[in-house]
Amino acid sequence: MSTIMKRAANPFADLLGWLETESAAMRTFGSAPYIRVEDFVEDDNYVVRAEMPGVDPDKDIQIDVAGDVLTIHGERREEEHDRNRSELHYGSFERTLPLPRGAKAEEIRATYTNGVLEVRVPYAADEPKATRVAIEHNGS
Template identity: 85%
Template sequence: MSTIIKRPANPLADLLGWLESESAAMRSFGATPYIRVEDFIEDDNYVIRAEMPGVDPNKDIQIDVAGDLLTISGERREEEHARNRSELHYGAFERTLPLPAGAKPEEVRATYINGVLEVRVPYAIEEPKTTRVAIEHNGS
């Protein structure tokens, strides 16, 4: 079952999303090492899956959460081989994604299986609280 997540307005997250979509054409030509991701909601988790074959998750990958942004960064190290062709991307990479409202960064968990990094971010949708405001008047 799909769930739509409402994210609060965040100009930085919007800019990052725009930049990622606009520069996708450059990535297809191999100009930038890039992390391909998919994201979805499963139960009460925002799940991000990233293709990252050929890296050591203990040495080459770092995940950071700052505010409502999650950043996956690292490096794919080139091995020395006598070869005729190389179509693999080596070097540093980074991808920043906005987190949904109610994300719990202190509970983020990540696993790496068969070249796929999976990051699970628990979140709770909080209903807005209503507060009644008293109206002051002059008593007339």
């Protein structure tokens, strides 16, 4: 026969657990929860990858471009369970990112694989052109 052992009270461990849970909640205080992203340039594309596990990309993710701003909006729907702990966020979340100059909004492509949304934004990199200016001589 097995017996269930009670864990000895450890106020320090309890405090660390509380701080970890509360700091996650504080990161989103006063705004929609944060979507963690990475972005980089690859070839002639600005690429954004966003962690969005547990969502249906066809129903729960919306990507909009307005001017030079990319907005990713999503929603994670809560499932009904009897649970002891829940540290997952349910509800809507959003992230807005500036697009590089020359972004081609009509050519943006997005894919969703293994909980990661990848948005590829083609753009024409405008390289500054060097121009030599002639100096005019007036008088003397």
